[in-house]
Amino acid sequence: QKEVEQNSGPLSVPEGAIASLNCTYSDRGSQSFFWYRQYSGKSPELIMFIYSNGDKEDGRFTAQLNKASQYVSLLIRDSQPSDSATYLCAVNMEYGNKLVFGAGTILRVKS
Amino acid sequence: DTEVTQTPKHLVMGMTNKKSLKCEQHMGHRAMYWYKQKAKKPPELMFVYSYEKLSINESVPSRFSPECPNSSLLNLHLHALQPEDSALYLCASSPGLRYEQYFGPGTRLTVT
Numbered sequence: 001q002k003e004v005e006q007n008s009g010p011l012s013v014p015e016g017a018i019a020s021l022n023c024t025y026s027d028r029g030s031q032s033f034f035w036y037r038q039y040s041g042k043s044p045e046l047i048m049f050i051y052s053n054g055d056k057e058d059g060r061f062t063a064q065l066n067k068a069s070q071y072v073s074l075l076i077r078d079s080q081p082s083d084s085a086t087y088l089c090a091v092n093m094e095y096g097n098k099l100v101f102g103a104g105t106i107l108r109v110k111s
Numbered sequence: 112d113t114e115v116t117q118t119p120k121h122l123v124m125g126m127t128n129k130k131s132l133k134c135e136q137h138m139g140h141r142a143m144y145w146y147k148q149k150a151k152k153p154p155e156l157m158f159v160y161s162y163e164k165l166s167i168n169e170s171v172p173s174r175f176s177p178e179c180p181n182s183s184l185l186n187l188h189l190h191a192l193q194p195e196d197s198a199l200y201l202c203a204s205s206p207g208l209r210y211e212q213y214f215g216p217g218t219r220l221t222v223t
Contacts (some may be wrong), residue, residue, distance in 0.1 A: 045153065097167070097208055101153035103153055
């Protein structure tokens, strides 16, 4: 079982729709969770972090965390073509105290 | 300001060369990291410094040698690299371990 799992995609959504990106993790003791956006040839850009169960909203982005199900998700409302990128889920593992990335989900927003 | 800077942007080196990558942050962060990223793969952790001390070495070959001269600077010294070491090398910093990490733009390294 991989430590952090994401559907590789590509996930295609029309402009203006909600994009839903999902991630599961194996270490039940993990406490901090992050979403990064990475454009081709660029470095990862932090877009959301969440530490507590529930929802956290920032502009068009909402991160959702369910520790009991070991599940974290990212919703992007009113998706724009500029949101087309790879989205990396990252989990700070309790053991080893290090950040582990999922393989990333490619999002394509079609105008 | 959440800026991490890295130099150089691009580096081409031969297998017998010695070179260094540099990273700097002025956010007062106490943890700094080196990652390696190959094409279409996620970043892979190499080293972690916490309060200027090496905290994690992910069994990285000794041809990569990290250094943290002070709380704002992080270097990665390279020697006798192999072509398979060609990758994007990313530096990141965070307020402390377990907190959000901010990445620099990276150094694109090509080993010939």
